[in-house]
Amino acid sequence: MTHILIADDETTIRTSLSEILEEEGYAVASTGTVAEAMVLLRDAHYDVLLLDVWMPDRDGLDALDEISTFPSEGKPEVIMISGHGTIETAVRATKLGAFDFLEKPLSIERTLITIKNAVDKRQLRADNRELKQQLAGGTSVSGNSISAKALRQQIRLMAPTNGRVLIYGESGVGKELIARAMHAESLRSERIFLELKCAAIPEDFIESELFGHRNGAVAGAPPEKRGTFERADGGTLLLDEVGDMSLKTQAKVLRALDEQSFTPLGGREPLHVDVRVIATTNKNLEEEIAHGNFREDLFYRLNVIPFFVPPLRERREDIPPLVSGFLQELGREYGRPHVEIAGDALEVMKGYNWPGNVRELKNIVERMLILNPQAQRIERKHLPALMLRTPARPAGATEEFASLQQAREAYERDFILKKIDECLGNMSRAAEALGLERSHLYRKMRALGIPVREV
Incomplete structure (x- = not known):
């Protein structure tokens, strides 16, 4: 309105x-x-x-x-x-x-x-x-893996429709990028794309964010507010991490999807809108339904076109083009568009398990650019300490140790590397965080086989 x-x-x-x-x-x-x-x-x-x-x-x-x-x-x-x-x-x-x-x-x-x-x-x-803003953030799905190619094909096939989409995947895999790419290739591409992060909004305000309010219906907020459903009229609305919505809010979203209309909090007349809804989740919604945390009817409304984005550890061949793309994107931002990455550094990155997925990869590329302002080539020594440990194990696998001493040393090695990484390689801060003298930390690292000069 x-x-x-x-x-x-x-x-x-x-x-x-x-x-x-x-x-x-x-x-x-x-x-x-x-x-x-x-x-x-x-x-x-x-x-x-x-x-x-x-x-x-x-x-x-x-x-x-x-x-x-x-x-x-x-x-x-x-x-x-x-x-x-x-x-x-x-x-x-x-x-x-x-x-x-x-x-x-x-x-x-x-x-x-x-x-x-x-x-x-x-x-x-x-x-x-x-x-x-959308063009600045990028809307293409990078990678040469079978999964990346399949995602691009799915997007081309489904984008021109008005079908609702539910995108599954771990945190950081690029679910928002998939949603933006779908909008960019849709018939709504010239209209607005809005994102609502369901997990980031307090429960008391999420209904107001979705549907807006009138006549001072929300205490402590402006007298009137247009919700994201109203602002997205004619375009696309992304409900990010929809599994974090309360059951009460889910019921209202269900009604809005069914009727393509809603009444703002404190409003008298319903508003009619034309919005394509895309939702994302890092949860197993079928399990959430079984536990009573998610409405089954809303699940079926959203799950018209399901997309699954695999984690980065399952598509390691996508790491080189992703790194190259991030170096170009972030290099332009920091005035260093020609920074390259060494082959041995890339091999280390391909062997890492990437628990934070593509988001973690981009953050690490940015960190390397910031911490090495003179480097025109990212070397293995520039990588975070956590990535320089032994090659990554398959997800969910546990390491076998011959003795308690080996297990203790492995834990100490991982813990020290984690603290060094958290301190961005600053050894004095890492020593302080570990409660050690800096000289003692160096001795400990040598005893545990951690290459001191490379952290």
Whole structure:
């Protein structure tokens, strides 16, 4: 729903405009002072502001100048109105960023057309901003493994449909990237893509984030808020880690999916939307259903097109192209676009188990660039200490030890390497974290076979 704020000191104009705009389906708020208008603009989201030039407490053009400094995503389109307008005033308003200038008495037909054009412009601006963010984040699935090729084929096949998608995979495997790639190849690619991280939002606020609220229905929040379902109208909504939703919220999401409509908290009328929903999870939802933690009916609504993204340890042949891509992407960001990686370093990376998957790989590439600002080639010695241990064991496997002493040494070696890695290779900090003198730490490392010069 489009939200409009009217700031005019004439009560009759505020009342009549509010009634007309509400009949046209807009959500309208009004005020008679600039001071209150500025408070409302900072506390809530408004798409369009109708602002009178002559206000009792402050000049409207002065307020327009301040509004022009607002962040782009929170800035409304401003339509100036005045009963004493001059060409000079209109020109100044336009230079300050006003969308248009209307003279009193207002023509209802022209006012409605101007508001519609302002809303369209704001929506286009928001969509362009979102598309730029998506392009900056990348939307392609890299890799030469059979799994990566299969994922790309699935995306090409399923993206043009409106079918709901449920993406399975461990944390960090790139589920969000799959969702963005699907949106980029869909018929909705020119509309907005929004992501809601279900696990990151407190339970008391997740319904407001999803469906929005009206009339101050949420204590401690702005009086009005558009939810992600409303903002994603016409585009794609990603519900990240949907398995972390409460059963109460799941019931409301189910109803919204079935009816493609919902009522904001504190609202009176349902809103109808056209949203394609993609969900991700790192949980086994069938087990969650068996334990009573996830609704079976919601599972079947979301699981129309299932995608499984395998962990990085099961597709090690994807590591070289991923590393190359991250070096190019992050190298451009840090002004070092030509950094390469040595073959022996790449072999070590291919042998590591990557518990954090692709996200961990990207973080480590970034860390190596930051910690080695002069290096034009990433060598084995630049890798984190944890990766320089013995070759990775298969996931879930346990190591056999001939004696308790061997088991103790293996644990100590892993623990020391972990602390060194946490301290980004800073030996003084690592020694302090381990409760050892630095010289004692070096002796311990040599005794355990840890190459001191390479950490």
